[in-house]
Amino acid sequence: MPTDEEGRPRPAARRQGETSRDDAASRLRAAGLRVTAPRVGVLVALECESHADADTVARHVRSSLGAVSTQAVYDVLHALTEAGLLRRIEPAGSAARYETRVGDNHHHMICRSCGVIVDVDCSGEAPCLAPAHTHGFALDEAEVTFWGLCPDCRQ
Amino acid sequence: MPTDEEGRPRPAARRQGETSRDDAASRLRAAGLRVTAPRVGVLVALECESHADADTVARHVRSSLGAVSTQAVYDVLHALTEAGLLRRIEPAGSAARYETRVGDNHHHMICRSCGVIVDVDCSGEAPCLAPAHTHGFALDEAEVTFWGLCPDCRQ
DNA sequence: CGCTTATCTGGAACGAGTCAAGTAAACGTC
DNA sequence: GACGTTTACTTGACTCGTTCCAGATAAGCG
Incomplete structure (x- = not known):
């Protein structure tokens, strides 16, 4: 086991x-x-x-x-x-969803047509916690959602 | 008035x-x-x-x-x-919100405590439309939300 | 075995948003 | 400036996802 x-x-x-x-x-x-x-x-x-x-x-x-x-x-x-x-x-326009993959800050790619959600690894380092100006905020997370069409919905 | x-x-x-x-x-x-x-x-x-x-x-x-x-x-x-x-x-955990700033793909920074939302310019170029693997998706938008505490809520 | 915590039944309530049918207003035309 | 078509707004009931509210029952763990 x-x-x-x-x-x-x-x-x-x-x-x-x-x-x-x-x-x-x-x-x-x-x-x-x-x-x-x-x-x-x-x-x-x-x-x-x-x-x-x-x-x-x-x-x-x-x-x-x-x-x-x-x-x-x-x-x-x-x-x-x-x-x-x-x-x-909680993707815009849908009910709350859950996943077991925790502990890493990965992101999501969502199909606008069928709504399928795919995990996306946090690409490298730079984008994930660096806005141009923080305006004094103490940031702890950068949430990235990619929107588009999945392979099946592209035809 | x-x-x-x-x-x-x-x-x-x-x-x-x-x-x-x-x-x-x-x-x-x-x-x-x-x-x-x-x-x-x-x-x-x-x-x-x-x-x-x-x-x-x-x-x-x-x-x-x-x-x-x-x-x-x-x-x-x-x-x-x-x-x-x-x-x-549509930030997670709140009702839909609206803004008049359109035409540019800017992002948002949200305070976990008081919920205030601040605009953030899209920092440069790289992060905004580049996941490591697209898995065949045709992406049209990258939505970034920064979470943290605003200056007022940090004390 | 007993104490604690989880789940059940079943309901009621919630906020955000939508549907449907009738009424009122905007705007091009006369 | 009035007319009439098209579009917007009003009213009210309703859906959906989710949470809360007990009290009663069941199950996990020391």
Whole structure:
């Protein structure tokens, strides 16, 4: 069993769910959170389908766990975001979305047509925290969103 | 405020807003839009208080024009944005905001504490349209939002 | 096993924004 | 300056995503 300490999304999750479930559980424990089925389910769902909104996560979780209340989903999303296990993004014109990739300040590329969201590595160094004038602000984050058309929507 | 002798907000509003009113009217005409009191009011309001949300704009407009329906404000904001006279921004965790500065792709700096929004010039050239990998996307805009604490909220 | 914390049921409420149908106003034309 | 078409505005109900509000039940962990 590959115990992946640093929460990197593992590409090869053979025996679907099994490994990522264990992984999710240990991440929860590491964050000092109780391990419950809904919490594990939310993490697994977002690993399988990143950048999903609350409703999509709920449906995903329900399809594998059965009945899970909407409030529980919101509670879990909130708690995990608070604990740093999830990152919440709010693209203009859509509901809040969540992703498991945390700890790095990567950015997003969004298709104006179909709305698909793709991760983009923070390109180098310069752009990421350097406005021309800070006007006295103490900045802690530079959020970059690229807008355009995805390959499928370009034809 | 420039109260009109007659109760009506007619062309007797000759004071501070005079120039910007005329200017707003000509901008509307130039865009091929009809010149109506709510539209002029919205433009003037946003010139006076940039980055305001729909509700703030509505209150501002009402204080100078009297009764204006909420729907009209939304319609106007939508129409003017469509026509390119306004730019709409949707910072995470707040309602949509509007600004009259259009035509350049400047960015924003937002205070996490008080929510104030400050314009930031697009610093140079490089950062503004260059992710490391485009993954086949046809990009048309790079939106940058800087988050931090404003001078007033830093103490 | 018991204490603590999470989740459930189910509702109500919220702000932001939209839809729909009728009324009023702007502007080119006479 | 009045007319009539087109466009804008009013009114009011409504959707959507999200949060809050209990009290009751269930589950995790020491």
